[in-house]
Amino acid sequence: MSERVQHPLFARFYSAYVRPSLERFGADAMRAELFAPLTGTVVDVGCGPGDSFRAYPAAVTRVIGVEPEDYLRGLADKEATRAPVPVELVAADAEHLPCADGSVDAVVYSLVLCSVPDQEAALAEARRVLRPGGQVRFLEHVQAAPGLLRSLQRGLDATVWPHFGGGCHLARDTVQTFSDNGFEVSELAPVAASSRWVPAVSGVARVLP
Template identity: 55%
Template sequence: MGRDTYVHHPVFARLYPTMGRAMERAGMTERRQALLARLTGQVIEVGAGDGLNFAQYPTTVARVLAVEPEPHLRSLARTAASQAPVLVEVVDGRAERLPAADATADAVVVSMVLCSVHDQDTALREMHRVLKPGGQLRFLEHVQADTSGLARVQRVLDATIWPRVAGGCHTGRDTAASIERSGFVIERLDRFLFPDARTPASFHILGTAVRSGSS
């Protein structure tokens, strides 16, 4: 395993499945279903974690290439893949250097991932690269707050303790703007609070963007 792909968050990786199950009980399952609804063909899921999305893929998907750099989560994802309703291959890799050829995916899926990648713009350019022209980027992310006061709190958290305790996560990224800056056209964007309270980590977006350009 090369240094450019290795990610190791031993404590966070062991807490992550428990946090994910708590979010599902609180209503995130419906958001994941909306994220993946009506997908078809070849899909790349970036930052698959422990494979929580796998059970929600529609059977119209031919294959999912699930990329996960953290070893413990990748092991859990392989177990989840064996029970998925579609073919899922779990591989090592990072968002900034996806193990896929140009223009080979019908869709790329990211779920609570763009908050934690080291270089968001590079990761999004990679997603643009592997998508076929007209291919979809499906995203479910927590993002920058909508008030200056909470945005300031997010900046303080992101500059200090939050990334250290949350596996590199940042609460205050303007992910929708980054998606558009990277050559995508956002076709659907739903902003919501989860949980239903105004905290630094509760601002989320769910949507679909399309890869623009012919090459």
Template identity: 50%
Template sequence: MAAVSHPLFARVYERLSVAMDRAGTAAFRRDVAAGLTGRVIEVGAGNGRMFAHYPRAVTEVVAVEPEPRLRAAAVRAARTAPVPVTVVDGLAEALPAGDGEFDAAVIALVLCTVPDQTAALAEIHRVLRPGGQLRFFEHVAAEEPGPLRRVQRLLDATVWPKLFAGCHTGRDTVAAIGAAGFAIDEVRRFRFPATSSSPSSPCVLGRATHVEQRPH
């Protein structure tokens, strides 16, 4: 497995994720996990902040995280999770799982960071059974053309990915999910924090369904 080590960012993120959850992202995580059942793969589990929100109808979570410090934190978080969680090393673009192995996949603040979003979504599509669900909560491009979207493009091409472990603020993630062979069932667009004009404030939270044949 190729090493993905961002020790400084990992240290910052461990604290930042706790503060963000207190400020409101915990509620978004609950919405992402609500109603899930069966076997779930969580891609880019970070330090395990999703684990507490899985309902008891989930029989197992396989949590994939490539960054060593965050993965170790996820292992600790798994010990107190309400459902069985197995934390494994792995990349979103090469998931350590078989075809059609899972009933659902969860991605929370991950697709902004993966080096190859198309490859990551293809892998998620591969490991989900037909009809399986994809739940997502992501930073995305501003919905309307204008100054914020221009700032996102500028930052993504310069300093933002270097400062935030590869994060991009301006990806059209909903369109990418649809292009990867998922039917978009529900999308909620909002800013977090609600009054912020930060480049990373535009977000989406939604659900999509794995379809057997990708649309042409």
């Protein structure tokens, strides 16, 4: 499974350049605010280099960091040792979470659903592993408003962008995908630091009864 997602060049580029710029845009504070209500066991899907770990509140008793990419998972291992909550790393992917049915309190996606090959399969896994009443908390960039920018995004998605961006897609309608796959989305908010070109949102998704 994990061998399906290996982007060694992108992983190094992401770590060296994207990661510091996310920090400059206030990603730490955004994650901390989004994660503040979390408790219990959390699956951090596509945890990358582990920058989310330091944002979990003390009420989180276990983080399962799922990261398929070897280089990024190595960085996450180091972050885990500094994290304020217990973190274990697993080489797996969003479409095959290493958790029993109904066993986790929350699933976290932070800038991941743009990159998973199959969003519907990923969300089916989230539904499977969440306990009744559990929640998804997400921070994701999404497609631009209708118009030229969105058309450009679609053109890039169909050509070069995913190849250079570790599988990233610019024009995904991720919030709609939650709604189409058995989730009710709430607390949806635009990320102030994002741009018209790459708008981002945060929110909560709960499995519909």
